[in-house]
Amino acid sequence: MKRRFLVVAALAALLLSGAVLAADPAPAKSVAEVVKAAMDPAADPCSDFYRYACGGWLDSTKLPGDQSRWGRGFSEIAERNRLVNREILEDAVKNPGSDPDRQKLAAVYGSCMDESAIEAAGTKPIESWMKDAAKVKDAKSAMEQAGRFHASTIPGLFNVHVEADFKNPGINIAQVVQSGLGLPDRDFYLKDEKAEVRGKYVAHVAKMFELYGDSAEKAKETADRILAFETELAKVAKPRAELRDPNATYNKLDIGGLKQLTPKLDWDGYLKAAGHPEITQINVMTPDYLKGLEAALGAADASTLQAYMRWQVLRDAAAMLPKAFDQQNFEFFGKTLQGQKEQQARWKRCVAYTDGAVGEILGQEFIKKQFAGDSKRVARDMIEGIQTAFANNLPGLAWMDDATRTRALGKKGAIVNKIGYPDKWKDYSSLKVKKADFFGNMLAAARFEYEREAAKVGKPVDRTEWGMTPPTVNAYYNPLNNEMVFPAGILQPPFFSKDFPAAMNYGGMGMVMGHELTHGFDDEGRKFDAQGRLTEWWEPSVSEKFESRAQCIEGQYASYEVQPGLHLNGKLTLGENIADNGGIKQAYNAYKAYEAANAGSEKPAVDGLTNDQLLFVGFAQTWCSLATPQIEQMLVTVDPHSPPKFRVNGPLSNYNEFWEAFSCAEGTNMHPAKPCEVW
Numbered sequence: 001m002k003r004r005f006l007v008v009a010a011l012a013a014l015l016l017s018g019a020v021l022a023a024d025p026a027p028a029k030s031v032a033e034v035v036k037a038a039m040d041p042a043a044d045p046c047s048d049f050y051r052y053a054c055g056g057w058l059d060s061t062k063l064p065g066d067q068s069r070w071g072r073g074f075s076e077i078a079e080r081n082r083l084v085n086r087e088i089l090e091d092a093v094k095n096p097g098s099d100p101d102r103q104k105l106a107a108v109y110g111s112c113m114d115e116s117a118i119e120a121a122g123t124k125p126i127e128s129w130m131k132d133a134a135k136v137k138d139a140k141s142a143m144e145q146a147g148r149f150h151a152s153t154i155p156g157l158f159n160v161h162v163e164a165d166f167k168n169p170g171i172n173i174a175q176v177v178q179s180g181l182g183l184p185d186r187d188f189y190l191k192d193e194k195a196e197v198r199g200k201y202v203a204h205v206a207k208m209f210e211l212y213g214d215s216a217e218k219a220k221e222t223a224d225r226i227l228a229f230e231t232e233l234a235k236v237a238k239p240r241a242e243l244r245d246p247n248a249t250y251n252k253l254d255i256g257g258l259k260q261l262t263p264k265l266d267w268d269g270y271l272k273a274a275g276h277p278e279i280t281q282i283n284v285m286t287p288d289y290l291k292g293l294e295a296a297l298g299a300a301d302a303s304t305l306q307a308y309m310r311w312q313v314l315r316d317a318a319a320m321l322p323k324a325f326d327q328q329n330f331e332f333f334g335k336t337l338q339g340q341k342e343q344q345a346r347w348k349r350c351v352a353y354t355d356g357a358v359g360e361i362l363g364q365e366f367i368k369k370q371f372a373g374d375s376k377r378v379a380r381d382m383i384e385g386i387q388t389a390f391a392n393n394l395p396g397l398a399w400m401d402d403a404t405r406t407r408a409l410g411k412k413g414a415i416v417n418k419i420g421y422p423d424k425w426k427d428y429s430s431l432k433v434k435k436a437d438f439f440g441n442m443l444a445a446a447r448f449e450y451e452r453e454a455a456k457v458g459k460p461v462d463r464t465e466w467g468m469t470p471p472t473v474n475a476y477y478n479p480l481n482n483e484m485v486f487p488a489g490i491l492q493p494p495f496f497s498k499d500f501p502a503a504m505n506y507g508g509m510g511m512v513m514g515h516e517l518t519h520g521f522d523d524e525g526r527k528f529d530a531q532g533r534l535t536e537w538w539e540p541s542v543s544e545k546f547e548s549r550a551q552c553i554e555g556q557y558a559s560y561e562v563q564p565g566l567h568l569n570g571k572l573t574l575g576e577n578i579a580d581n582g583g584i585k586q587a588y589n590a591y592k593a594y595e596a597a598n599a600g601s602e603k604p605a606v607d608g609l610t611n612d613q614l615l616f617v618g619f620a621q622t623w624c625s626l627a628t629p630q631i632e633q634m635l636v637t638v639d640p641h642s643p644p645k646f647r648v649n650g651p652l653s654n655y656n657e658f659w660e661a662f663s664c665a666e667g668t669n670m671h672p673a674k675p676c677e678v679w
Contacts, residue, residue, distance in 0.1 A: 046664035053620030068338035073622035112350035133309035139297035147273030169532035189234035204332035236292020339628025357445035359469030371488035389589035477519035479528035501605035507618030510587035518582030552676035582679035
């Protein structure tokens with residue numbers, strides 16, 4: 001929750017995958033030709049800048065069949081990275097050598113690709129779990145089983161993760177948060193317009209149990225019980241937007257306090273079954289959910305609890321079971337929920353599984369191929385320019401007083417920048433994997449990561465750790481560490497290239513950097529100080545002015561329609577929208593400083609565009625995207641980011657330098673009479 005990602009972290013594996021490119025992007029074309037081809041010169045930039053910058057690409061690009069969303073920026077980079085990783089992994093399978101880490105790459109990827117072994121294993125890998133789930137008879141045994149499940153990262157009932165203490169960020173504590181739903185969000189259970197999806201979910205669950213061997217009648221009864229129980233959990237779950245307030249989600253308790261909060265939940269049994277009875281310091285992010293869970297478990301009969309627990313195993317393991325289970329899982333979660341027409345190629349999914357299991361081994365090989373030379377230095381220089389632009393902008397903010405401004409400068413100065421890859425790699429020496437055992441390898445990797453995380457509780461935070469692997473096409477800001485992280489995977493065209501005009505680099509990667517920096521000062525990030533502590537460091541009058549400006553952004557984006565009648569949730573997307581608005585402003589200001597320091601060194605790179613215009617076009621073109629109606633509908637409910645069109649038009653319509661660059665008169669769509677501004 002606290003790491004603010006540029007794209008949707010929970011859905012990244014689904015949304016950033018893509019069809020194989022014929023080759024690297026347009027090797028025979030100049031940068032100018034590629035930029036112009038993506039544009040629609042007939043569109044009015046002051047009416048719909050997204051269409052102006054992306055219209056050519058939108059008209060000439062087809063959504064790949066194995067995608068629910070495809071973008072000119074993230075998706076195309078992710079595909080190139082995936083091809084690089086595939087080459088690395090296939091070579092490791094052919095030549096595993098004697099290096100233990102290389103052998104792990106070979107074993108994980110090779111076992112995933114060994115479909116005949118997966119078919120031969122059938123459902124044997126999950127039989128013990130299913131038998132244990134069938135023994136659950138009451139709330140006490142359900143808690144114990146949840147502990148055993150969580151130790152293998154099988155979901156159910158609630159979620160526990162390890163994170164720094166919000167008010168003592170040098171120490172790790174256990175964080176307990178609502179979870180346990182099979183559908184993407186509570187709204188899917190509670191809103192009338194989602195009734196059809198619920199019906200298809202029940203049919204899917206029943207089909208999965210039929211594949212497992214249950215009769216059609218029993219499978220339908222089981223599915224109905226599961227939906228009913230999950231609906232009870234949905235009723236007590238907090239709306240997603242309310243989880244964005246760190247003060248509301250900080251409720252630190254010792255184990256005694258947790259027992260007092262929910263006396264009928266067997267926390268001792270849970271922690272013992274999870275293998276860590278020593279854990280006592282816990283933050284309950286959603287106390288009311290735990291109270292509701294206590295009531296739901298107490299009211300459920302044994303058959304319902306058994307059905308729910310068996311479903312946790314089957315749902316979690318589906319992609320690692322024989323093809324019939326994997327395909328049925330895709331039919332609902334891929335086709336129904338996301339509108340994806342076809343399953344991704346096996347190798348693509350296996351690359352993703354390997355990155356998830358041993359990503360920092362794979363990452364060491366990836367950076368040798370994709371992040372060599374002085375890339376890290378160039379990126380660092382650019383980030384420092386963005387940070388300087390942010391600092392130089394502060395005196396011009398009339399709503400901020402001197403005391404708060406000084407503290408903001410201090411926080412900016414304390415930010416740690418992580419670029420490319422970790423300085424210290426994760427040690428996988430205790431992870432044991434083997435050939436031809438995909439399920440076993442995934443289980444071993446899950447348990448390895450669980451134990452590594454659980455061992456952190458009560459110990460100092462390791463600030464050298466990364467929350468993403470090097471090939472990841474993403475970036476994040478973590479307020480608890482006051483750090484920005486930019487994996488090597490995203491520091492590539494069209495976001496960044498040493499061969500690009502500076503205006504394009506600042507419009508692409510510069511905006512990403514400005515976005516992450518602004519997260520340190522958005523409606524959530526601003527509540528953490530330079531040391532990562534959740535504390536009030538703003539003067540009260542300045543906080544009020546900030547909130548007023550944030551409400552303007554919230555209202556602006558809530559007015560946007562993704563589909564007729566389907567509006568964005570301005571509260572859910574507020575932090576990302578503030579970051580987008582600040583990001584493009586810091587990128588532009590940093591570029592102007594670069595331009596001044598290198599006067600005359602860069603002539604207009606694209607005929608018909610000034611370099612200022614190119615910066616804005618370059619920014620917009622990183623977000624050119626296609627999407628299915630189904631994924632758009634789902635993301636409006638679950639995604640804290642606005643859709644690409646509004647990530648472009650929203651910030652630019654608030655920005656006077658954009659209006660000047662394209663001579664947009666007040667009253668046009670891209671120059672409203674009352675624009676919003678925070679940073």
